[in-house]
Every structure is written in structure tokens, then in C-alpha cells.
Amino acid sequence: MYDLIIRNARLSDGSLSDVALQAGKIAAVGAVTGPAAREWDLAGRYWLSAGWIDSHVHCYPKSPIYHDEADRIGVDTGVTTVIDAGSTGADDVDDFWQLTRDCTTRVYALLNIARSGILTQNELGDMARIDGPALKAALQRRPDFIVGLKARISSSVVEQNGIKPLERAKALQKENGDLPLMVHIGNNPPNLDEIANLLTSGDIITHCYNGKPNRILTPEGQLRASVSRAIQRGVRLDVGHGTASFNFEVARVAIAQGILPQTISSDIYCRNRINGPVHSLAHVMSKFLHVGMTLPQVIDCVTVHAADGLKLKGKGRLEVGCDADLTIFDLQQQPCVFTDSDGHTLAGETQLIPLAAMVGGQGFLTDEGKKRNDFSL
Known part of the structure; x- marks a missing residue:
């Protein structure tokens, strides 16, 4: 039995995937079947990466x-x-x-x-x-x-x-x-x-x-x-x-x-x-x-x-056997202004908004995630 299955997560290429976690590791990626102690459906609305x-x-x-x-x-x-x-x-x-x-x-x-x-x-x-x-x-x-x-x-x-x-x-x-x-x-x-x-x-x-x-x-x-x-x-x-x-x-x-x-x-x-x-x-x-x-x-x-x-083993990939370290985020579309180190500004319309971090399969809401009424672990 898996500890957690995250369903319908949107990956950076736009595709949808399930990710199963067990004992602090990624246990399955793709269309995951089988029982789990807990399931969490992102419904294609939220993005997930390593x-x-x-x-x-x-x-x-x-x-x-x-x-x-x-x-x-x-x-x-x-x-x-x-x-x-x-x-x-x-x-x-x-x-x-x-x-x-x-x-x-x-x-x-x-x-x-x-x-x-x-x-x-x-x-x-x-x-x-x-x-x-x-x-x-x-x-x-x-x-x-x-x-x-x-x-x-x-x-x-x-x-x-x-x-x-x-x-x-x-x-x-x-x-x-x-x-x-x-x-x-x-x-x-x-x-x-x-x-x-x-x-x-x-x-x-x-x-x-x-x-x-x-x-x-x-x-x-x-x-x-x-x-x-x-x-x-x-x-x-x-x-x-x-x-x-x-x-x-x-x-x-x-x-x-x-x-x-x-x-x-x-x-x-x-x-x-x-x-x-x-x-x-x-x-x-x-x-x-x-x-x-x-x-x-x-x-x-x-x-x-x-x-x-930096030769960090088990990090950086959504692959079976890697550490269950994940970031869940949203792409917010609204006008915004960015500033570089020299004081120049750049108008934009897209911001990455991190909502949760998972370290070894344990989830933590981010500062932004805690503010959202439509998101929870």
C-alpha cells in the first residue's frame, strides 16, 4: 500500500500524471493503480515538480x-x-x-x-x-x-x-x-x-x-x-x-x-x-x-x-526511487512588475506561486499556500 497518491498533477510540460509516495521515496509515476493510505487529487489545476x-x-x-x-x-x-x-x-x-x-x-x-x-x-x-x-x-x-x-x-x-x-x-x-x-x-x-x-x-x-x-x-x-x-x-x-x-x-x-x-x-x-x-x-x-x-x-x-x-543523489527528478521531495505550485496570471539588481523594471503577467513543499513525503504549506482558501494538504 502506498502512503500517498497525488492524482492529476500538472507537470511542467502541461501533461497530467499521478505520483505515488512510500516510505519517503517516489514509488510510482504515471497512471498509478493500487491502494493508498491517502489520496490527494489536484484535478489538473495545480502544478507539480521535483x-x-x-x-x-x-x-x-x-x-x-x-x-x-x-x-x-x-x-x-x-x-x-x-x-x-x-x-x-x-x-x-x-x-x-x-x-x-x-x-x-x-x-x-x-x-x-x-x-x-x-x-x-x-x-x-x-x-x-x-x-x-x-x-x-x-x-x-x-x-x-x-x-x-x-x-x-x-x-x-x-x-x-x-x-x-x-x-x-x-x-x-x-x-x-x-x-x-x-x-x-x-x-x-x-x-x-x-x-x-x-x-x-x-x-x-x-x-x-x-x-x-x-x-x-x-x-x-x-x-x-x-x-x-x-x-x-x-x-x-x-x-x-x-x-x-x-x-x-x-x-x-x-x-x-x-x-x-x-x-x-x-x-x-x-x-x-x-x-x-x-x-x-x-x-x-x-x-x-x-x-x-x-x-x-x-x-x-x-x-x-x-x-x-552538485551531485545530489536522489534529488531533482520525478522518478521511482528518488526522494519524495516535491514542490506544488500555481501559475498566477495577473499584471506584475519585476526589478533587477540594477534597478531596472520589467512588466510581466505570470508568476510562479509555490503552495506546498514535500520533504521525504512530509507535506508543508508555504506562506502562500496558507493564504489560499482553495488549497490544502
Whole structure:
């Protein structure tokens, strides 16, 4: 007997499907037959996908600069898995891990190559903070929590060290099993060409559509040759919207040329959640419906592509045997206005509204779901 059968769920391609859950796993997908302890009929009205994964957040509550609560940006907003992108380094990652044990949202970490994490904005201004033995020990202590490395390679972070921190990051990556390496890009120096030339298959460029001079597009609107070569080598593009790292026009021009992100992430923390322009992963996803991406493409960026990029087993797919992590959402059609990180606005008419998150088969109404009189678990 199944624990739950969700019937007539609308998938991102518009088709209808049943999904059966048992013992925290997806047990059947399609036209499901057989008994269940409980059935829930979405009647084709509501949409369902594998649980949304936000692959770039900041949710270490003790971080002095970028912090938030995992469940506040996770299940409360339809996101079942979050990956903190470098808030902690080797010094604090154990404390972060301990705090996440009480979270409903699944939490993972990209370990900052600076052992201090982001205590200050210039954590890579002192090369002594890149402590190889401490990083290796942290990876050995928390192999199921740390899913990759994070290096913030922009002028305010590296100061006079230029490209040296990234060169060190690549060496540490190679020494520790070639974990995914997420590289933050922003103002130069170092120049983006220097950064891109060092990256290899599986590395992730985050803030890929920022509007700063050191961006992926040339002044003529073409993809930089160095970035093109990196993508051909298997380097991945991540949105990492954030407070200062997403520009509508850069995204629109790039996407029109087929330069799509592998992952759509929010770079969310308390201030850009409350004051904008991020607000939530769903809000960021909605923006991409208005700059040239389809709903299936957007959903893939927060499910299968996110899981593959960070090697998250059992996540991101509506397949038998995968974790019963699901997101149920609505598509709301009404006029709305979106804002990018540079203050530009974009009028739209479609918004993704998450209504519920299921983690290991356990359901939770989102903030929006709790407001709806026509929806319940």
C-alpha cells in the first residue's frame, strides 16, 4: 500500500500524471493503480515538480554579513533543498552543520576556501586564510554536508591578490577529489577572461548575468570568447541573482543567443528577501519566464540540472526511487512588475506561486499556500 497518491498533477510540460509516495521515496509515476493510505487529487489545476533546489543561498544564521534561516527561504517558499554558497569556511562549518539538524529543509554547503568564511567582505585579501589542511579536514569530517567549494573572485574580495586565490582554489579542488567549484564573478580585477581560462568541467560561474563591466557579454552583446571556451569545456552557468548581480538586459540578450543558465538560484539572504529585489526563488524563477525561457526550462534549472551540477543523489527528478521531495505550485496570471539588481523594471503577467513543499513525503504549506482558501494538504 502506498502512503500517498497525488492524482492529476500538472507537470511542467502541461501533461497530467499521478505520483505515488512510500516510505519517503517516489514509488510510482504515471497512471498509478493500487491502494493508498491517502489520496490527494489536484484535478489538473495545480502544478507539480521535483522539489525545487536553490543552489546559491546564504543561510548560516551567525554570519555577520549574509544570513537567513534555512526554512524561511526553504520550505516556507516551496524550496526543498538549499545550498549555502560559502558563508562558512573550515572554522565554522561544523557549527553550521549542527544548526541545520533542526531544519525541515534539506541543507548543504559549499565550503568557502577561506577558513573564516564570509566574516568580512575581503576574505581572500589575505592568502593565509586559505588553509589547505583545515579545508581537507573539514571535508573529511562532513562529507555528506559539504558538496563543493566556493571562491569569491572579485576585486573587493581578493583585493591585491588578483587571480592567486582562484589558482589556489583549483589546486585544492584537485587535491580533494574534484568537488564542484562555484566561482563568484563581479568587478575586476581579476578580469573575467583570467577567471574563465582557469575553469574546468563541472565548475560553476555564479552571477552569470550580472550587469557589471566584467560580465560575460562583450560591449557588442556577444559572448566573451573565454567564456564560450569554458562552456565548451563543461563549465556551468548559475544565475545567483542577489542584491547586485542580475541584469535583465544581459540575461535577455544572452538567452536570445542560446546562452542559458544550467541553474537558476537566488543568492538570497534576509535583506534582499525582505527588501528585494530577490524576495524568493519563485520570484527569481518568474523573471526568467519574461526574458526568454519556457516553464520546462525554468523548472529543469531548479531540479534536475541543480541536482546534477552538485551531485545530489536522489534529488531533482520525478522518478521511482528518488526522494519524495516535491514542490506544488500555481501559475498566477495577473499584471506584475519585476526589478533587477540594477534597478531596472520589467512588466510581466505570470508568476510562479509555490503552495506546498514535500520533504521525504512530509507535506508543508508555504506562506502562500496558507493564504489560499482553495488549497490544502
